[in-house]
Amino acid sequence: MARPSARTFRFRRRNLPCEAEQTLAATLSAQGVRILGRSIRYHRPRAPFCGVGYCTQCLVRVNGVPNIRSCTYVPAPGDAVGTENGWPSVDRDLLGALDWLFPHGIDTLRGFRRPAAFRGLYHRVIRSLAGYGRPPTPPARPEPRAGERIDTELLVVGAGPAGRAAAARLASAGHQVLLVDRGPLLAPPPQARARAGTTVTFLPAPDPGRSPRFVATGLGADGTPVLLRAQTVCVAAGAYDGGLLVPGVDRPGVLTASGALSLAGPQGEPPFPQAIVFGGGARAGELLDRFGTHVAAAVSPGAFAPEVAARAAELEIPLYPRSLLVEIRGRRGVAAVRIQGRGGGPEQLLPVDAVLLAHCRFPNGQLFFQAGAQMDWRGSLGAYTPVLGPGFETSVPGLFAVGEAAGFEPGSPAEASGIAAAEQLLEGTTPSVLPARAEPGRPSEMAGYYTELLRRRAGRGKWILCACEDVLLQELEEASRAGYRGLEEIKRYTGVGTGLCQGRFCLPAAILLLSDLEHRPPSEVGYIRQRPPVVPTPLGTWARMPEETG
Amino acid sequence: MSGEPRDRYAVVIVGGGIVGLFTAYHLARAGTGPIAVFERGFLSSGASGRNGGGVRQQWETGATVALAREAVAAWRRFPGEFGFNPYFRQGGYLFLAESAAELAQLDRVAATVRAAGLPLERLDPRAVARRAPGIRTDRIQGASYLGSDGTLYPFPAIWGAYEAARRLGVDVFLRSEVTAIDSEGGRVLGVRVGGRRVAADRVVNAAGGWSGELSRRAGLSVPNVASRHEILATEPMKRFLDPMLIRLSDGLYVSQTMRGELVGGLSVPHPPGVVPGPPSSIAFLRRMSASLVDLFPNLSGLNVLRAWAGYYDDTPDGMPVIGEDPRLRGFFHANGFGGHGFMLSPATSLRVARSVLGERTDLDPARFGPARFLSPGRAMHAEHLQPG
Known part of the structure; x- marks a missing residue:
């Protein structure tokens, strides 16, 4: 065992090195630590998944504070890191028997009712099992920083290609x-003020009688509260890699594209010997470039983009176009995947130890919902984006939407949308050539995918629809059969979308599933009013948030 | 439910929240003839699906204590009777006083509650710390605690009441807003829904935050005011807090749910009136978090997961309005619950149903009847213990 030094943090009984800019999840993965937690209901193993701090799968306890996202947290020397919700440990958790004892899930709505004399006992047992981490212990931390208030004429949220282009112009x-x-935020545009490491968490609808119109909250580094006031807001919050409904999707070793890239780091060894990539577009291409010979095969729900197919041919990676991912096998990790051609093609078992999901990107639309912007369903994205007027202004005056968050293709179209919005703000004129935006109504490759997958209904394990709350597919189906309709009711009935990821990884699939079950288009299934904050934000941060006025 | 409403119902209930659904259930059990419930949104879209789930019997007026006591017994029976488990957990309610005036208020509450035979306890700060580990007690002067108070999950209660009512033949129409009340010569004739007339001799206004507006659509002037209240939920933790806490100084209420989240609210001023999907505010998130961290300094690093808002239906005396409106025969009030409608609903809806059936109830009209607002200057039996 290494001796404790100023350059290490403590994880369980080990001292591990603090590498510059390396996240806790990446460090632990490099050290061979795989399972970081256990799921809330069935105590299934949990390991990093999304890599961007959204999902519930890599939560650890740091310095007495529970639910720290190890995929975005960079450990400091002297940190004490522990795992939670496993007994006696997350590696060997006896409560994992719950998963095995309840192969068809636990009916919490109707369950634990009889005999009435046992209800008090049930309540005590359920309460002692519920929750992720233990409550925070007395803080051994420095005094929290005071809040900051920043006034600006224009606020640009997100420094991807679109946001940078708009800010620079x-x-x-x-x-x-x-x-x-x-x-x-590397190399911010000259003349623009820039603030890295700050998440805009809440953008309430503007008060028309107030100046400046918009008051937003931000979560800065180390929990610093930031109040942002602006006359005009341009949201370029980008998109995230979505999840997939398939038995075994919550197994350690299943990662979104961003999760894989984050866990491996820019140059590091991939955290898997052999993976399959699921997806056929540009994002899948990025993974082939980054992981090369560590990719055993690429499977796409639709066709492969020509440049992806060409790259795969160079690397001699076999391609499985128009295929279903039927099952991910394995228990404490991925052992194999079962795939089948769409429309009833042959079935194959591919032995791999990781699955990288690169089939879809969903826009980060929370701020538009919060601000009260009118949204519409984009079938080609499988998500909602704001209705845009001239120059990419939303239905909320002064609120602009550009880049992937607004449904523009990543890369140059997104960048062009940022420039176009800036031109509109500067000149009041709409550019003659507008960048392409995902068309409403054009079905994506994922449309009909779940219909076909569920017709087959293969796979032995649980169909975890929501990995935050361990909600099963069958719970959604039962709710629908019982006559509950629309996403709002189904959310409250099943708990889908109420977890820590705020529905980012389950609601897109839930919308498509309900569309099938209710025999109506996804746009009529409805959406969930995205509630603030955009990311979970500490009570202490809110408590020190500066006043909106003054 | 799908399908078209009939042309005539024996009773039309406006509002598919817990009060409307329970009332429909009791009426159907009594066999009144066809009953329809019209809900403007989806099931649980109003305050019934947005409240903090508290159920308490600590009140200033004996009339409310009696209703609450009956409600507690009914919530205990609910899983057996309705087939859904709202996890009614009797972890107690702990009211915290931080001033002499607040202590005096708790004295009044204690007298009323003990007079009803309930074993309310007065706690000193050390006993408070035993009930609420980690709490800062330096400003707490005293507390009152009743262990049979508790919390529940609103949603399973709604599903249970909804399915039970439907099993008894009640037609529940969702996304169906009642736009007008038809009446003639001081008698109700029916309602208008989606441009069509639905006839009914008896109409129940159980519209929660929208009830003032609905009464006005019936041509009645009522003092009900909708006020927006906000709530937040944190990320779930392992169990540490059993009772619901109420801080009288700022109206904070907070409890730890069966799932382990802290759920609670605190009132910040908002302009009156309703809008769909009431928004949250930065001011609420700041004040609520500050109050919670002030009480529990260790929770500073705990994350707020989401915040939402709903409407109270407030009356001038803080008491509900139950019974037939003397100005419009056949128009029954089941509203004005001021943020306590859900917890009391098993007891209140039974009395609403009885009054619709023309039976006498044990409710004092001077405290609960709609006529009490019609003679100005009359002394009111106000209920001041409002938070939580």
């Missing part, structure tokens, strides 16, 4: 611009 025209981003 507006700042070069002499406007006061603040560009904020969740992550690090």
Whole structure:
């Protein structure tokens, strides 16, 4: 065992090195630590999945504070890191027997009712099992930082291609611009103020009688509260890699594209010997480039983009176009995947130890929902995006939507949308050539995918629809059969979408499933009003948030 | 449910929240003839699906204590009777006083509650710390605690009441807003829904935050005011807090649910009136979090997962309005619950149903009847213990 030093943090009984900029999840993965937690209901093993701090699968306890996302947390020397919700440990958790004892799930709505004399006992047992981490212990931390209030003429949320382009254009025209981003912000545009490591968490609908119109909250580094006031807001919050409904999707070793990229780091060894990539578009291509010979095969729900097919041919990676991912096998990790051609093609078992999901990206639309912007369903994305007027202004005056968050293709179309919105703000004119936006109504490759998958209904394990709350597919189906309709009722009936990811990884699938079950288009299934905050935000941060006025 | 409403119902209930559904259930059990419930949104879209799930028997007026006591017994029976488990957990309610005036209020509550035969306990700060580990007690001067108070999950209660009512033949129409009340010569004739007339001799206004507006659509002036209240939920933790806590100084209420989240609210001023999908506010998140961290300094690092809002249906005296409106025969009030409608609903809806059936109830009209607001200047029996 290494001796404790100023350059290590403590994980269970080990001292592990603090590498510059390396996240806790990446460090632990490099050290061979796989299982970081256990799921809330069935105590299934949990390991990093999304890599961007949204999902519930890599929560650890750091310095007495529960539910720290290890995929975004960079450990500091001296940190004490522990795992939670496993007994005696997350590796060997006796409560994992719950998964085995209840192969068809636990009916919490109707269950635990009889005999009435046992209800008090049931309540005590359920309460002692519920929850993820133990409550925070007395803080051994420095005094929290005071809140900051920043006024700006224009606020640009997100420093991807679109946000940077908009900020650069507006700042070069002499406007006061603040560009904020969740992550690090390399080389901010000249003349624009920039703030890295700050998530905009809440953008209430503007008060028309107030100046400045918009008051938003932000979560800065180390929990610093930031109040942002602006006359105009341009949201370029980007998109995230979505999840998939398939038995075994919650197994350690199943990662979204961003999860895989984050866990491996920019140059590091991939955290798996052999993976399959699920998806046939540009995002899948990125994974082939990054992981090369560590990719055993690529499987796509639709066709492969020509450049992806060409890259795969160079690397001699076999391609399975128009295929269903029928089952992910394995218990403490991925052992194999079963795939089948769509329309009844042959079935195959591919032995792999990781599954990388790169089949869809969903726009980060929370701020538009919060601000009260009118949204519409985009079939080609399988998600809601804001209705846009000239120059990419939403139905909320002064609120603009650009880039992937607004449904523009990533890369140059997204960038062009940022420039176009800036031009509109500067000149009041709409550019003649507008970048392409995902068309409403054009079905995506995922449309009909679940219909076909569920007709086959193969796979032995649980169909976990929501990995945050361990909600099963059958619970959604039963709710629908019982006559509950629409996403709002189904959410409250099943708990789908109420977990820590705020529905990011289950609701897109739930909408498609309900569309089938209710025999109506996805746009009529409805959406869930996205509730603030955009990411879970500490009570202490809210408590020190500066006043909106003054 | 799908399908078209009939042309005539014996009773039309406006509002598919817990009060409307329970009332429909009791009426159907009594066999009144066809009953329809019209709900403007989806099931649980109003305050019934947005409340904090508290059920308490600590009140300033004996009339409310009696109703609450009956409600507690009914919530205990609910899983057996309705087939759904709302996990009614009797972890107690702990009211915290931080000033002499607040202590005096708890004295009044204690007298009323003990007079009803309930074993209310007065706690000193040390006993408070035993009931609520981690709480900061330096400003707490005293508390009152009743162990048979508790919390529940609203949703299974709604599903249970909804399915039970439907099993008894009640037609429940969702996304069906009642736009007008038809009446003639001081008698109700029916309602208008989606441009069509639905005839009924008896109409129940159980519209929660929308009830003032509905009464006005019936041509009645009522003092009900909808006020927006906000709630937040944190990420779930392992169990540490059993009772619901109420801080009288700022109206904070918070409890830990069966899932382990802290759920609670605190009132910040908002303009009156209703809008669909009431929004949250930065002011609420700041004040609520500050109050919670002030009480439990260790929770500073705990994450707020989401915040939402709903409407109270407030009356000038803080008491509900139950009974037939003397100005419009056949128009029954089941509203004005001021944020306590859900917890009391098993007891109140039974009395609403009885009054619709023309039976006498044990409710004092001077405290609960709609006529009490019609003679100005009359002394009211106000209920001041409002938070939670």
